[in-house]
Amino acid sequence: MDLKEQVLIMSGVDVRKCMACGKCSGACPSYNEMDYHPHQFVSMVKKGNIEPLMKSESVYKCLTCYACIERCPRGVEPAKLIEAIRLLAVRPQGSNHIKADDIPSLLDPELPQQAIVTAFRKYSK
Amino acid sequence: MTYSYYPGCTLKTKAKELDRSARLCAEALGANLRELDNWQCCGGAYTASSDEIATKLSSVRALLEAESREEDIITLCSACHNVLKRVRNDLTNDANFAFKVNNYVKPEKPFEGKTKVIHFLEFLRDEIGFDNLREKVVNPFTGKKIAAYYGCLLLRPSGVMDMDDPENPKILEDFIRAIGGEPVMYPYRNECCGGYVALEDKSATVKKSEKIVASADGFGADIIITACPLCLYNLESAKGESEVKYFTELLAVALGIKEA
Numbered sequence: 258m259d260l261k262e263q264v265l266i267m268s269g270v271d272v273r274k275c276m277a278c279g280k281c282s283g284a285c286p287s288y289n290e291m292d293y294h295p296h297q298f299v300s301m302v303k304k305g306n307i308e309p310l311m312k313s314e315s316v317y318k319c320l321t322c323y324a325c326i327e328r329c330p331r332g333v334e335p336a337k338l339i340e341a342i343r344l345l346a347v348r349p350q351g352s353n354h355i356k357a358d359d360i361p362s363l364l365d366p367e368l369p370q371q372a373i374v375t376a377f378r379k380y381s382k
Numbered sequence: 383m384t385y386s387y388y389p390g391c392t393l394k395t396k397a398k399e400l401d402r403s404a405r406l407c408a409e410a411l412g413a414n415l416r417e418l419d420n421w422q423c424c425g426g427a428y429t430a431s432s433d434e435i436a437t438k439l440s441s442v443r444a445l446l447e448a449e450s451r452e453e454d455i456i457t458l459c460s461a462c463h464n465v466l467k468r469v470r471n472d473l474t475n476d477a478n479f480a481f482k483v484n485n486y487v488k489p490e491k492p493f494e495g496k497t498k499v500i501h502f503l504e505f506l507r508d509e510i511g512f513d514n515l516r517e518k519v520v521n522p523f524t525g526k527k528i529a530a531y532y533g534c535l536l537l538r539p540s541g542v543m544d545m546d547d548p549e550n551p552k553i554l555e556d557f558i559r560a561i562g563g564e565p566v567m568y569p570y571r572n573e574c575c576g577g578y579v580a581l582e583d584k585s586a587t588v589k590k591s592e593k594i595v596a597s598a599d600g601f602g603a604d605i606i607i608t609a610c611p612l613c614l615y616n617l618e619s620a621k622g623e624s625e626v627k628y629f630t631e632l633l634a635v636a637l638g639i640k641e642a
Contacts, residue, residue, distance in 0.1 A: 266432060266433075267431040267432055267433055268430070268431065268432075269432055286573060286574045286576070286590050287579075287586070290583075290586055317582070318579070318586075320534070320574050320576060320577045320578075320579060321427060321430075321577075322533075322534035322538070322573075322574035322577065323534055323538035323539055324534065324538070324573070324574065326538065326539055327537075327538050327539065327540060327548050327549070328549075336430070337430045337431075340429065340430050340431055341431055344429070344431055344434070355581075355582065360581070363581050363582065364581075365584075367396065367615060367618075368396075368580065368581065368615060369392045369395070369396040369397060369611040369612050369614075369615050370391045370392045370395050370396060370423075371390075371391065371392040371426050371459065371461055371578075371610075371611050371612045372426075372577075372578045372580050372581050372612050372615070373581060374391060374423055374425055374426040375425070375426030375427045375461065375577065375578035375612075376578040376579075376581040376582060378425045378426055378427050378429065378437060379427055379578065380582075
């Protein structure tokens, strides 16, 4: 199975529905921190160009806030593509974006547990 | 009225006030919150991938325990609520998912869908009723301008969360009116605070939260209220003029349980 097919199965997204209006990127609160933006995830998955996205920092900048999903007029769900591509990047052994040993130095006394468990779930397998 | 209660990791640690005030308010409103005996952390995030099973098992176990008690589950933290409600949706609508998780969990009886996941705000609106709540208020927030902060997890994805209109919600504003306050309308109330990125890149979450807090402050808010411990942390980190509080803290004051 090629990477494109894998992303489509994992995410359940039909990229062919996209009409390239750009609203997903317009709605994205992390747009400025991303090298590839939500609309580019859709167009690059459509072309089967997955590897640059897997290596991109964008997959760790997506907040999974679902603004892109809620506001897409065509129901394309870009955040689900980003989630699938992040999983492809972090699932292989030794590919975790954050390791347990990294966490103590990142903590401040008020940071809620919720932030730690969520980041760990998103960034590590 | 008896409910199974799922507090979640943060309500036992950094957000004890959210837990304490909600329990006291529920009691005052005649509801019995029975904490689940064997709840486990929800993981903070629902992983939206069709092949992701193990990260959803803790929610499955909570749903099974509540259903064996014949109770609905009440949640407070927006993240727990989002994860539990979405896993419940998968369990009831995706036979393949249910088959796979049951291979791990081996339930005596599979989940039937009788147990619902109810956020404390939904409990106030749908079970108590905001009109009834208003009658129980002894210390109204008269003249206080209160900004509701929804964030992302309570509302989205709207098809599954089904709490309110995702772009023009009103449940928190109706709550504010019920406790005698004046809701402040501002454009950033359902934009994301930056969430868990706070761990790795706090400057990014502060920047997002500053926009939200500046907007609420600009529209004259005295207090910003939220249901989510991580939203509270991020909004406080933005150091605006308004205080940031859990909605249950205000409710406890309004009901005369807690000093203002």
